[in-house]
Amino acid sequence: MIDRFQDIQAWLEDQPHLLRLGRLFSETVLIEVEGEEIYLTFEKGRIVSVEAGPSRKTPWRFALRTDAEALEQFWQARPAPGFHDIFGLAKIGRGRIDGDILCLVKNLRFFKEVMALARHTEEGVA
């Protein structure tokens, strides 16, 4: 799973509008997929590190916890209802968002679009 987030890290560099949207976002986000911890450290909109856990020493601002199959569905071009959004995953019981939710909401468009960078499009991968 960590390689998907390394891909996202690379693809983000080619998205100037996201780098602009995220220019004030410098936080660490925990992605937990069936117990596998992945720490994404953002610096002014860039992902400067993708680190595998487990870690008890890495502070994070908010966390998205889900399962691998749900994430794969989320990354489809046209996900089924509920799998189409991170809050949808929470709504259908396939995800949980913890931590500083207000920080997430203030940067919601940016974070959701970063997460969706691995979404398949008709032309291939976004």
Next chain:
Amino acid sequence: MSIEPITGRYLTIEIGGTPRRIYFEEAGQGRAVLCLHTAGADTRQWRHLMNDAEVTADHRLIAFDMPWHGKSLPPEGFETQEYLLTTEAYIETVLAVVAGLGLERPILAGCSMGGRIALQLAALHPEQFSGFIAIEASDFQAAWYDIDWFHRPDAHGGEMGAALVSANISPYAPNAERWNTLWMFMQSGPGVFRGDLSFYTRDDSLIGRLGQIDTGKTPVHLLVGAYDLTCTPEDAKRTAAAIPGATVSVMDELGHFPMSEHPQGFRPFFLDALARMPRVAVQAA
């Protein structure tokens, strides 16, 4: 170059004893359909249907911006007021617009909070309307978010609101219309989305009134998108089940803003809903 058939004008009505300048748009002729926008948005959500010649050939579509929304100004003194929409003020506004425009028993079509108030009017003032199309409407939705997120001095409520409601837009929606839909939320005045959500997420008075809706006199048809996380198909079906005689259609490829996010996908469902509404009002008008 093209000029659309939609025309916009202003109407002044009294709400709560004070004058309000209301912006409304209309297109078409025939059976009147009064259209209500969602929370945090405005009349532009209805523009695709208003530009649809097949719809307007025999329907007069009218949509208005609620006070504080779009081109309808907030009341005088708003700068010291906290905007919190109530069921009573919402009902008073819709009825004042109906009277102000001289509409005789229009069909009422409302989406989200507009659908909620349509069902309230179906219960409390059915004689004013010929039928109700309640889109993405349910008996009650408690907030899973904090409505105060959307009105604070250190962040842009419109941008946050748009990012949140994007969760309710279907992946089948054309990208341009997805973003046109979100733009309205981004433009919403400070505290307006929050004030709308206060009505939508805190007032559960409709629950006890659903059973008194007489669909024999005024039919009620609910439309709900499968991608709507706010009012899910289950929420709409539960609501319809509590209204004797109400019907409901699930729109598999649509979300919470169907007329705005995916007009072509919504069109057949809206035409079907109109076909379910009685024609008596046309002859009376």
